[in-house]
Amino acid sequence: MDTVIGDEASVQFERLAILGVGLLGGSFALAARRAKLARRVVGYSKSPTTTRTALERGIIDEEADSALRAVHGADLVLLAVPVVSTGDLLKQLRHGLEPHALVMDVGSTKGNVVAAAQSQLGARQSQFVPCHPIAGKEKSGVLHAEAGLFDGKRVVITPLAANSDSFVDIATQAWESIGGVVSVMSPEEHDAAFAAVSHLPHLLAFSYVYALSSQPQGSAFLQLAGPGFRDFSRIAGGDPHMWRDVLQANRDEVLRQLQLYKQALAGFEAQIQQGNWSAVEALIRRASQVRQGWDAPASSDDEV
């Protein structure tokens, strides 16, 4: 028989500061309440309207009027802002950070977040554990926050050399207590992998829809598009500001993946140009077998 421990999280915090109370920040706050991970939640957002909405909906207990004030007294700090804003935010809050506080982020890229932490936090980078929960929805903003957003979802943690094991352990327990399934890898491994499986496909889908719609007959063609188009192009509907940030933050890995892709595409094109149809079929077969052999991880069903 399994021993049931009870509903309470194995790790608990007195005061959770959410910096950036959007979809992810708001959902973390709700999930933390549900799991009794934190007793009290304070929120700060660049837009006071956002924090006010979060307060009115009971997502946070208190509004702070600056990042510096938000982290005062907090033993858990969650950064949930666009990745390119991480450095600025850390600069604003660093002098208020408690020495025992654990700081985590939720950014889709890790190399640039690590660089920001190293340059802004100095010795305090030991407190900063970079994280990327593979969770999201088509709609962003605090109004779409939900306590179950991280249930069964993969959370990648990319520890810094400066992190003590105990901070990494506490971060792991915190995510697990709100439903996450934690994987650990280096920031470099993370960024290479997500460039390949997420960031490049977004770039390709944006380019495809752009090319299609730039033709004189583009609108007429779109009328005939079916489910193949629907699925292939779905990610082209992503948020422009967020995806610009991701491409900027992970530029080098995205460009590296793009070169590999362009080589493969050129290989297909050359065989088609030359009419080597059995070679074309062999290339397709390879891709088709790989795709058919792939099983979607159950842990990331709703990632956008």
Added chain:
Amino acid sequence: MDTVIGDEASVQFERLAILGVGLLGGSFALAARRAKLARRVVGYSKSPTTTRTALERGIIDEEADSALRAVHGADLVLLAVPVVSTGDLLKQLRHGLEPHALVMDVGSTKGNVVAAAQSQLGARQSQFVPCHPIAGKEKSGVLHAEAGLFDGKRVVITPLAANSDSFVDIATQAWESIGGVVSVMSPEEHDAAFAAVSHLPHLLAFSYVYALSSQPQGSAFLQLAGPGFRDFSRIAGGDPHMWRDVLQANRDEVLRQLQLYKQALAGFEAQIQQGNWSAVEALIRRASQVRQGWDAPASSDDEV
């Protein structure tokens, strides 16, 4: 009040010959029975096992041992073979074709099918009405045939100059009687549109999965892939033989779309290389708006 006409098709055939009793041919046979579109169904396939299975399952009433014999006495003939086999098949059957028979196909490309009809049928091309039902499933073969496959699905008819209006009308009524929603356009318009919204995306998805899986870390990366990857790459799991045929049959339009796509991709890449992030965001915004403004036609929900 609407006048209810009853269940019977407005057009009826004595004898329907299905050439190629696979998913589409078998489904047409089942749908034709359900709609009382045809009294008797004869089937021919290159593989006798396929025809035998269709007979045992009641999908057809009779097996024919050649295309020539299958069309003997038939007033409706449906070609449901790979598009590149159309010419060969027409050559086999042309001397058995009844002068009053309507001949239709189901191919995903139309220019090459029209050329095959013109070269193989001569004056009899007047009887051949090229069709493309936008319907399919992930699984092919007669075992997956179903009477409802064309329900609510778009069927593109690309009439020949030689077709009499009455043959085109009869073809339209036949598809409508089994649930199709008919659009009429030229073969050239058809092939340009489907190169853009279907054939090119398949080529891009094949190339993407090929590139991903050809990297030393490809398998490790795939483990981290989520729903964005799942949808974007779904069509890369398509049938290699069928897709080789489609790319071959619509080579020129696919290559033309590929050039437009490569220009768009190069535009994105240049802005990323140069760090023009507001330009990158503007490009993404354009694509995202187009994609968000697109409504999937209700008439092609299950197209593969």
